[in-house]
Amino acid sequence: MKPSTKSALLGLMLVLSGCAGTPGAQAPGPVATPAVAPEVRLANVIAAAKGADDRELAVQPLRDPQVQDLREDSTAAIAVRNYGAAAEALNQALLIAPDDPAILQERAEVALLQGENERADTLARRAFELGSRVGPLCRRHWATIEQARLARGLAQDAQSAHVQIAACTVAGLLRM
Template sequence: MMNKILTRTTALTLAVLAAGCVTSAPEPQAPALPKVAPEQRLAAVEAAAGQDDKELAVQPLRDPQVEDLREAASGARARRDYAAAAAALNQALLIVADDPAVLQERAEVALLQSEFERAETLARRAYDLGSQVGPLCRRHWATIEQSRLARGETENAGSAQAQIAACTVPGINRM
């Protein structure tokens, strides 16, 4: 009898130990995101902005110091020196923290630096502070769309894509 209990206990112990050695199925991996260069993402943003002669686009007066910093950032972007572009725009934002155009330019540089969450945050803030229509509005939403696509949030990117079309309002047709 004691021998039977010992045999069963040993068998049970071996079964438990064997079960501990079984490996579980590997976790399913998320599908790989398509490899898109940051420059291609920015090109999509610029294409979405477009320029329609029939559309009303308002350009505010600019602080000369801010304009110089924006030009420096533009030159740095052309040289692909995205860190210098970001630094110039950050300095401009210290002067005019709530300028939607400067915020958008900084968002685009963040996109080029593959800082996708920051790009979306800046573009969203620029949209909230600026005009809800026109080319700048489309750039905001295109930046948000590209940021979401880069992070694999395709469903959310689709909602941003829908907002791009809502940014176009034709100008007044005068006779």
């Protein structure tokens, strides 16, 4: 037999063997999503945070200078793709301000970059629980949850998170 014929027969046998199933076997679980780079997932989160209306209210709380320095250290570490250092800086900030939704969200985003998708989901949900239910930060929470669930192959759960992103948007006031 020619090598090309052998390859074709082997391929056909593999396909046919995959068709055989056992009676009562359950359908496979969620279909894995195509591999998406963590940086692309984060870009999707950032894009979701941008509102269609530049009049939207976004509250920026006053920050402890030490916490702000740690956040800036994290941003610098992310810029050079040192996600471990970024995570550590935010972990230090969380020791100072453990219930700060913005810091929790930033830490969730770093977890997403590190491929720690379950942790990213958990941190973003915690940030949402503690933070505002509207605005750009709210959209970032839900977009992070969506991306983390997509990365874990949980498409239906990701869809429910996607619906929540729109619920975070409140139209700005008309000023004359």
